[in-house]
Structure formats: structure tokens, C-alpha cells
Amino acid sequence: MSVYLLIALALTLTTSGQILQKVAAHHALARDEQTHFIIRILYVPQTYWAVACLVAGTMTWLVVLYHMDVSKATPFLSLGFILVTLVSRIRLHEKISLHRWLGVILVTVGLWLVAMT
Amino acid sequence: MNPKSKSYLYMTASILLSSLAQLCMKAGMLLLATHTANGWPGWSALLDLPALLWVGVGLACYGTSLLFWMSAIARLELSLAYPMLSLSYVLVYLVAVNWPLLHEHASWVRTLGIFVVVVGVILIARSDTSKGKTTI
Numbered sequence: 001m002s003v004y005l006l007i008a009l010a011l012t013l014t015t016s017g018q019i020l021q022k023v024a025a026h027h028a029l030a031r032d033e034q035t036h037f038i039i040r041i042l043y044v045p046q047t048y049w050a051v052a053c054l055v056a057g058t059m060t061w062l063v064v065l066y067h068m069d070v071s072k073a074t075p076f077l078s079l080g081f082i083l084v085t086l087v088s089r090i091r092l093h094e095k096i097s098l099h100r101w102l103g104v105i106l107v108t109v110g111l112w113l114v115a116m117t
Numbered sequence: 118m119n120p121k122s123k124s125y126l127y128m129t130a131s132i133l134l135s136s137l138a139q140l141c142m143k144a145g146m147l148l149l150a151t152h153t154a155n156g157w158p159g160w161s162a163l164l165d166l167p168a169l170l171w172v173g174v175g176l177a178c179y180g181t182s183l184l185f186w187m188s189a190i191a192r193l194e195l196s197l198a199y200p201m202l203s204l205s206y207v208l209v210y211l212v213a214v215n216w217p218l219l220h221e222h223a224s225w226v227r228t229l230g231i232f233v234v235v236v237g238v239i240l241i242a243r244s245d246t247s248k249g250k251t252t253i
């Protein structure tokens with residue numbers, strides 16, 4: 001399998017993991033207020049889907065790193081920040097101001113610089 | 118404490134714990150790497166208690182960090198909170214170049230990158246105009 005396909009898979013998994021965590025936390029918030037939030041989280045199925053995505057995503061990244069140098073792979077990894085922001089806008093209907101976009105882009109560029117050797 | 122400050126507190130705990138997790142795993146893996154046979158960990162690695170303890174503590178930190186993270190994003194927008202996780206890279210970098218065990222090399226370009234990330238996070242934090250209400 002091409003390593004770029006693996007990168008796409010890893011990005012999809014980690015982004016889905018984040019969105020699912022947000023959805024799970026949102027559902028947990030709506031549940032019975034008597035129990036502690038952490039306990040409520042454990043009763044929401046999306047929590048486990050989120051963890052599954054994050055674990056699978058991390059494992060996929062490890063396979064990517066086996067085939068590719070860290071300094072080459074990190075720029076792709078940092079694209080995750082842009083992806084999560086885009087999906088938050090589309091699926092979670094969050095409003096992304098110009099300031100926030102600029103911040104996300106600076107974070108991404110900063111991580112590229114750190115990865116350069 | 119109002120819900121918004123609480124969310125930011127949870128987020129700080131999550132970032133600190135995930136950075137600690139990275140460093141523990143790295144320390145554990147460095148110890149495990151001394152057991153290699155043909156590029157894979159040899160069987161003797163299974164008996165290296167200090168190494169396994171580092172890795173175990175790292176995993177426990179990750180698990181706890183995840184619970185704090187979910188508590189944080191329950192009341193924060195994901196597009197606001199998620200990029201702030203990059204602060205964990207900043208922390209890990211600062212420790213990795215200063216901790217004698219790792220002594221990874223620092224460079225001007227890397228330090229500039231860290232600075233750019235921090236400026237990005239400050240911009241994102243300033244874009245928080247919510248009052249701690251839930252989204253979706």
C-alpha cells in the first residue's frame with residue numbers, strides 16, 4: 001500500500017476520533033446530572049468509537065513512521081489541525097473566525113518548522 | 118469557578134498529562150531499545166521492569182489525559198480546543214532539548230517554529246467569544 005494512502009487513513013482516523021470525542025462529551029453532558037461527568041462519559045457508546053479511532057490512528061501513524069522519516073511525516077501530521085477545524089465547521093457547525101483560522105495556520109506552519117532538521 | 122475557566126483548567130491538565138505520557142514512553146522505549154534482537158525487542162525486554170513501568174505510566178497518563186480532554190471539550194468548541202493541543206509539542210520540545218537523558222539538538226529554526234506555534238495558540242485563545250455554552 002502506498003504510504004500516502006496510509007497517511008490519508010491515519011488523518012481520517014485521528015480526525016474522526018476527535019469529532020466522536022466531542023459528540024460523546026456532548027451526549028454525556030445531556031445525561032442525568034446526578035452522576036459525575038467522567039462516569040457519564042463511560043456510558044456513551046461514541047466514547048468507545050472515539051478511542052478505537054484514536055488507537056487505530058496512532059497505530060497507522062506508527063506504520064507511516066516506519067516507512068518515512070519523522071521530519072517528512074510531521075508536516076502531514078500537522079495537517080490534522082486544519083482538517084479538524086474544517087470538519088468542526090462542516091459537521092459541528094462551529095463558526096471559525098478569521099483570527100482562529102490564522103491561529104490554526106500559524107500552528108501548522110510552526111510545527112513544519114520544528115520538524116525541519 | 119465558572120464552567121469556562123473549569124474547561125480551560127481541564128484542558129491544561131490534559132495537555133500536561135499527554136506531554137508527560139510522551140516523555141515516559143520515550144524513556145521506556147529508550148530502555149527497551151537496549152534489548153533489541155534483529156531490530157525487534159528481544160524477549161529479555163519482558164523482564165525489564167523499570168522500562169515496562171515507564172511505558173505503563175505513559176499509557177496511564179494518556180488514559181487520564183483523554184478523560185480530562187473530554188471534560189474540557191464538553192463545553193468548548195472543538196475548533197478552539199484542538200489546535201491548543203499543539204502546546205504539548207512545545208512542552209515536549211522544551212523538555213527533550215533540556216533533559217540530559219534525551220539531549221536532543223535544538224536549532225534556531227526549531228525554536229522559531231515553537232515561537233510561531235505559541236503565537237498561533239494565542240490568536241486562537243483570543244478568538245474564544247463564547248460564555249462557556251455548549252455547541253452542536
